[in-house]
Amino acid sequence: MKFAKIPMATINRLSIYMRTLQEMLEDDVDVISSERLAKQCGVNPAQIRKDLAYFGEFGVRGVGYRVNDLVVQIKDILGLNRPWNLAMIGVGNLGSALLRHGNFIKHGYIFTAAFDVDPKKVGKRLPNGVIVNHVDELEEKIKEKEVLMGLITTPASEAQNIANQLVLAGINGILNFAPVQIQVPDCCHVENVDFTIKLDSIAYHLSASS
Amino acid sequence: MKFAKIPMATINRLSIYMRTLQEMLEDDVDVISSERLAKQCGVNPAQIRKDLAYFGEFGVRGVGYRVNDLVVQIKDILGLNRPWNLAMIGVGNLGSALLRHGNFIKHGYIFTAAFDVDPKKVGKRLPNGVIVNHVDELEEKIKEKEVLMGLITTPASEAQNIANQLVLAGINGILNFAPVQIQVPDCCHVENVDFTIKLDSIAYHLSASS
DNA sequence: TCGGCAATGTGAATTATATCACATTTTCGT
DNA sequence: ACGAAAATGTGATATAATTCACATTGCCGA
Structure with a gap:
C-alpha cells in the first residue's frame, strides 16, 4: 500500500486527524467512527476512510477506530514515533x-x-x-x-x-x-x-x- | 468572468505572483513572460496564464505582461487596493x-x-x-x-x-x-x-x- | 509594408482528488 | 445461535485542477 502515490492533502489531513484524536483521548473517548471524526475535523467521512486505506486497515467494521491505536498508527505513518x-x-x-x-x-x-x-x-x-x-x-x-x-x-x-x-x-x-x-x-x-x-x-x- | 468558480489554489498563487512581481519591479524589470515568472514562482507557465484568464486578459501576445500593470490588476482582484x-x-x-x-x-x-x-x-x-x-x-x-x-x-x-x-x-x-x-x-x-x-x-x- | 518571431489565451486531454454507494464484517441483544 | 444494526473498506463515479498544444495576436526589423 505504501507504494501507491499518496496525495499531499492526505498527509496534511492525517496530522489533523491525529490532533483531534489526541484531544479525544484526553476526554476518555476510546472508540470513534469516521463520521464523528469527520464532523470534528470538517471533512467527509469517506475521505477519512480513504486516507487511512492508503496505509492499511485500522478500523473495525461495525464499530469504528480505537482512538489510541489510530494515533499510534498515524504517528508511524508520518514518522513521528521518534524525536x-x-x-x-x-x-x-x-x-x-x-x-x-x-x-x-x-x-x-x-x-x-x-x-x-x-x-x-x-x-x-x-x-x-x-x-x-x-x-x-x-x-x-x-x-x-x-x-x-x-x-x-x-x-x-x-x-x-x-x-x-x-x-x-x-x-x-x-x-x-x-x-x-x-x-x-x-x-x-x-x-x-x-x-x-x-x-x-x-x-x-x-x-x-x- | 468573475462568476466562474475560482479554485482556491488560484487565489493563493495570485498572491505569490504579486510578491514576485513586486520584487521584480524593484529590479526595474518592466515586462515579464509567463515562462520566466513561472520559473521564479516554481509553477507551470500555463498555470499562470490560466489563473489570470479567470479574471481577464492582462498580457500582450508576443510580449508578455507589463509588471507594474499586472501588480495593480492582481491587487484589484484580491481586494488589496485598500487597507x-x-x-x-x-x-x-x-x-x-x-x-x-x-x-x-x-x-x-x-x-x-x-x-x-x-x-x-x-x-x-x-x-x-x-x-x-x-x-x-x-x-x-x-x-x-x-x-x-x-x-x-x-x-x-x-x-x-x-x-x-x-x-x-x-x-x-x-x-x-x-x-x-x-x-x-x-x-x-x-x-x-x-x-x-x-x-x-x-x-x-x-x-x-x- | 510585410513576414517572421515570440508569447498569450484557451479548448482538449490528462491527471489528481473527493464523494458516493454498497458489499462486507463485526458486534450485540434476544 | 441468529438476525438486525452499525460502520468499515473500496470499486465506481463525479468533480476539480493541471498541463498540453496550438491557433491567435501583436511587435519589430528589413
Whole structure:
C-alpha cells in the first residue's frame, strides 16, 4: 500500500486527524467512527476512510477506530514515533517567539540549534538552553547537533542564501517563513508558512462576497 | 468572468505572483513572460496564464505582461487596493511577535486592536500605538476600530470560544494560528496557519524517502 | 509594408482528488 | 445461535485542477 502515490492533502489531513484524536483521548473517548471524526475535523467521512486505506486497515467494521491505536498508527505513518531535531535560522521577533512556543516540543520537535548574523544575538543562551551561533558556523553545528530540519525566519532577502547553505549542510527538510519562494534540489522538501498569503485569501473572499 | 468558480489554489498563487512581481519591479524589470515568472514562482507557465484568464486578459501576445500593470490588476482582484484593519486576539509570544512583524503593514494590513485576558497585558501600549484591551471588550472595540479580520493566537482551548465572539462581533474573516479546527457559520471565512502540520508533512517526506 | 518571431489565451486531454454507494464484517441483544 | 444494526473498506463515479498544444495576436526589423 505504501507504494501507491499518496496525495499531499492526505498527509496534511492525517496530522489533523491525529490532533483531534489526541484531544479525544484526553476526554476518555476510546472508540470513534469516521463520521464523528469527520464532523470534528470538517471533512467527509469517506475521505477519512480513504486516507487511512492508503496505509492499511485500522478500523473495525461495525464499530469504528480505537482512538489510541489510530494515533499510534498515524504517528508511524508520518514518522513521528521518534524525536526530530530542528534548527532555527533567524532569531528575530518571529524566530524567538517560535523558539519559545510550546507546540513544537509537545509534538516531538526539538530545537537543538539556532543561528543569526547579529553579533548582539550570537552567544546568547535561549530559554531552552540552546546557544545562538553565527550563521558562519551553520554546517558545523548542524552536523554536531544532528539537526534534520531547518526553519528559516530570516528576512526574505536572505532566505535563498540560507536555504542553499542548509542543503549543503545536508538538511533536506525546510520550513520557510520568509515570504519568498525558495528553490532547492529535489532531495530537499520545502514547506512554506506565509501569513500574508492567507490574509490575501481572506481579503479576496471578503471583497468578492460583498 | 468573475462568476466562474475560482479554485482556491488560484487565489493563493495570485498572491505569490504579486510578491514576485513586486520584487521584480524593484529590479526595474518592466515586462515579464509567463515562462520566466513561472520559473521564479516554481509553477507551470500555463498555470499562470490560466489563473489570470479567470479574471481577464492582462498580457500582450508576443510580449508578455507589463509588471507594474499586472501588480495593480492582481491587487484589484484580491481586494488589496485598500487597507484592511486587523485585530489580534492573544498577545502572547506569537501574538506579540506578529504584532511587531513588518510584513503586515507592508502589504496593507493594519493592526488597530489587540486583546488578551491577562490583566498584566491589558492596558499596555504596543509599539504600534495600539492599546491591549480585555477580551470582554471585544465586540465594542472591534466595531469602534472598524476591524474586518481577526487573528487568533490564543491557546487552542480558547480558540473556538474566541471565534464565536468574533463572529458575533460581525467579523467574517479569521486567521487562526491555534492548532485546532474551528467551526464557524458559512458567512465567515477561516484560514489556518499551523506550523506543526507542515513539520509533520516534512517528517513524512524525510521518513518515506529513506 | 510585410513576414517572421515570440508569447498569450484557451479548448482538449490528462491527471489528481473527493464523494458516493454498497458489499462486507463485526458486534450485540434476544 | 441468529438476525438486525452499525460502520468499515473500496470499486465506481463525479468533480476539480493541471498541463498540453496550438491557433491567435501583436511587435519589430528589413
